[in-house]
Amino acid sequence: MSDSFSSYLKERCKTVDRALNGYLPQARTRPGTIHEAMRYSLFAGGKRLRPILSLAAAEACGGNLEEALAPASAVECIHTYSLIHDDLPCMDDDDLRRGMPTSHVKYGEGIAVLTGDALLTIAFEILAQTPPTKRYDVGAYVTELATASGSRHLIGGQVMDLEGEGSDVLLSPPQLKFIHQSKTAALLTASIRLGAMTANVTPGKLEALTVYGQSLGLAFQVIDDILDVTQTSEKLGKSAGKDEATNKSTYPALFGLEKSRKEAARLTKKAHEALKPFGKKGQRLGEIAEYLLNRDY
Amino acid sequence: MSDSFSSYLKERCKTVDRALNGYLPQARTRPGTIHEAMRYSLFAGGKRLRPILSLAAAEACGGNLEEALAPASAVECIHTYSLIHDDLPCMDDDDLRRGMPTSHVKYGEGIAVLTGDALLTIAFEILAQTPPTKRYDVGAYVTELATASGSRHLIGGQVMDLEGEGSDVLLSPPQLKFIHQSKTAALLTASIRLGAMTANVTPGKLEALTVYGQSLGLAFQVIDDILDVTQTSEKLGKSAGKDEATNKSTYPALFGLEKSRKEAARLTKKAHEALKPFGKKGQRLGEIAEYLLNRDY
Numbered sequence: 001m002s003d004s005f006s007s008y009l010k011e012r013c014k015t016v017d018r019a020l021n022g023y024l025p026q027a028r029t030r031p032g033t034i035h036e037a038m039r040y041s042l043f044a045g046g047k048r049l050r051p052i053l054s055l056a057a058a059e060a061c062g063g064n065l066e067e068a069l070a071p072a073s074a075v076e077c078i079h080t081y082s083l084i085h086d087d088l089p090c091m092d093d094d095d096l097r098r099g100m101p102t103s104h105v106k107y108g109e110g111i112a113v114l115t116g117d118a119l120l121t122i123a124f125e126i127l128a129q130t131p132p133t134k135r136y137d138v139g140a141y142v143t144e145l146a147t148a149s150g151s152r153h154l155i156g157g158q159v160m161d162l163e164g165e166g167s168d169v170l171l172s173p174p175q176l177k178f179i180h181q182s183k184t185a186a187l188l189t190a191s192i193r194l195g196a197m198t199a200n201v202t203p204g205k206l207e208a209l210t211v212y213g214q215s216l217g218l219a220f221q222v223i224d225d226i227l228d229v230t231q232t233s234e235k236l237g238k239s240a241g242k243d244e245a246t247n248k249s250t251y252p253a254l255f256g257l258e259k260s261r262k263e264a265a266r267l268t269k270k271a272h273e274a275l276k277p278f279g280k281k282g283q284r285l286g287e288i289a290e291y292l293l294n295r296d297y
Numbered sequence: 298m299s300d301s302f303s304s305y306l307k308e309r310c311k312t313v314d315r316a317l318n319g320y321l322p323q324a325r326t327r328p329g330t331i332h333e334a335m336r337y338s339l340f341a342g343g344k345r346l347r348p349i350l351s352l353a354a355a356e357a358c359g360g361n362l363e364e365a366l367a368p369a370s371a372v373e374c375i376h377t378y379s380l381i382h383d384d385l386p387c388m389d390d391d392d393l394r395r396g397m398p399t400s401h402v403k404y405g406e407g408i409a410v411l412t413g414d415a416l417l418t419i420a421f422e423i424l425a426q427t428p429p430t431k432r433y434d435v436g437a438y439v440t441e442l443a444t445a446s447g448s449r450h451l452i453g454g455q456v457m458d459l460e461g462e463g464s465d466v467l468l469s470p471p472q473l474k475f476i477h478q479s480k481t482a483a484l485l486t487a488s489i490r491l492g493a494m495t496a497n498v499t500p501g502k503l504e505a506l507t508v509y510g511q512s513l514g515l516a517f518q519v520i521d522d523i524l525d526v527t528q529t530s531e532k533l534g535k536s537a538g539k540d541e542a543t544n545k546s547t548y549p550a551l552f553g554l555e556k557s558r559k560e561a562a563r564l565t566k567k568a569h570e571a572l573k574p575f576g577k578k579g580q581r582l583g584e585i586a587e588y589l590l591n592r593d594y
Contacts, residue, residue, distance in 0.1 A: 121447045150418045
């Protein structure tokens with residue numbers, strides 16, 4: 001990773017954190033427990049990938065950062081809520097997330113469920129503050145986010161994941177791709193599209209960014225599965241080796257490590273190609289795709 | 298309850314059910330489990346109080362039913378999600394709701410959490426389809442619903458409820474009122490306000506309806522607490538006598554039954570008074586307040 005890209009990511013992280021801090025109620029707001037718990041998970045050191053993609057997409061379309069801050073913050077709230085609920089004992093039962101105790105370990109299961117609910121709800125409260133453009137109104141923003149995070153995509157993917165657990169039969173490749181598209185690619189793509197929409201993106205460019213997002217999202221999940229096999233829990237900040245231990249259907253389990261790495265590279269190349277219409281303005285989006293391919297945590 | 302009011306309620310229930318059926322994905326939509334579970338809880342025979350209030354408020358403001366169907370359906374999705382999550386073992390741990398097994402008893406805890414999440418998410422997807430008026434756009438609708446169901450109101454009330462459980466100390470009257478306002482009155486009031494907003498209500502009348510909603514909401518919760526003491530589980534369709542068994546702070550526990558009944562009547566009178574600016578058009582809203590005061594389940 002080049003120095004300039006690394007400082008770009010750091011600077012964007014700070015911008016996102018500042019925005020989130022402004023949108024979230026203060027920790028002492030009554031009732032204090034829930035507002036403290038919302039902030040605990042939201043400021044636990046996430047990479048802010050989704051909001052950074054929103055901001056980069058807005059800039060690739062000639063828009064400005066300020067107007068993309070609301071959707072950027074909203075998608076991070078959705079992502080964080082989904083992690084809190086996925087970590088619950090009745091789901092993936094994880095004690096560690098981003099190297100820290102998960103929400104239910106720290107606050108108890110009841111508060112963890114409610115904290116997820118509250119982050120999901122505030123995502124829409126924040127999103128409603130996005131300025132409309134000539135082509136897109138708040139209705140379009142809300143439809144975009146609700147669809148991507150609803151029962152047919154983000155939540156649907158987790159349902160299929162949950163149902164596949166403990167099963168002896170590995171999923172077929174199309175089934176696995178469907179889960180990856182739902183669980184990971186849909187929200188990543190919505191993050192990008194929402195950023196672009198705040199810049200009044202043309203339908204043609206929105207379509208190109210959708211291809212970029214889908215490819216990036218699938219690559220992201222393939223790499224995640226590879227890292228679960230090859231890295232330590234310490235490095236990942238979450239429990240490694242879990243997929244194999246639970247006999248989970250993953251790319252490495254279905255195709256082996258080498259073929260999985262090739263697939264991730266192929267998808268990343270497809271993401272790059274989708275950026276052609278953006279020329280120089282798409283540079284950051286291209287760098288993000290490259291960075292995700294080569295990450296080791 | 299007069300025959301004409303009773304058939305009004307039945308007819309409105311059918312209208313709401315038809316709208317919800319149209320907005321919800323078919324049960325066979327992939328993945329089937331979640332869509333079946335969403336429909337199981339949503340069509341479990343609820344009284345549809347909140348959506349009926351949305352429709353009645355729209356009519357009281359000279360609007361029409363059709364345009365209030367989206368917010369009416371959205372508030373029912375929020376109400377149903379909150380029941381599913383409240384019933385979880387890590388919260389109130391209830392096996393019975395509306396006389397049927399609760400979501401986690403039927404589908405397991407993981408799917409119940411995700412079903413609640415999905416209903417919460419689709420509420421905003423549905424709400425985004427509400428036609429804007431001269432005074433109110435989709436942003437205003439989304440802000441209204443997200444605020445009422447967020448961490449400072451609906452979810453906040455459940456947090457305080459959860460924290461009060463198992464405590465030997467009864468809450469103070471102002472604390473109890475704060476919980477009731479958050480947990481019950483906020484969403485009821487938002488249901489009414491959203492319906493009125495689809496009819497392009499004036500700020501003055503919106504304020505009057507807010508007073509009506511707050512009073513009705515508090516009365517509703519006082520009556521709920523009374524019924525928990527005086528009725529059987531069979532009659533209520535949920536576990537009766539639970540508040541006393543868990544030493545929960547309620548109006549009857551703090552003030553006794555007689556004083557609680559008087560308070561419910563006083564609040565209902567206040568709701569009626571708030572309807573004066575609506576004249577004959579506010580008749581249904583008045584009848585609903587009367588019906589809630591005199592209900593026995």
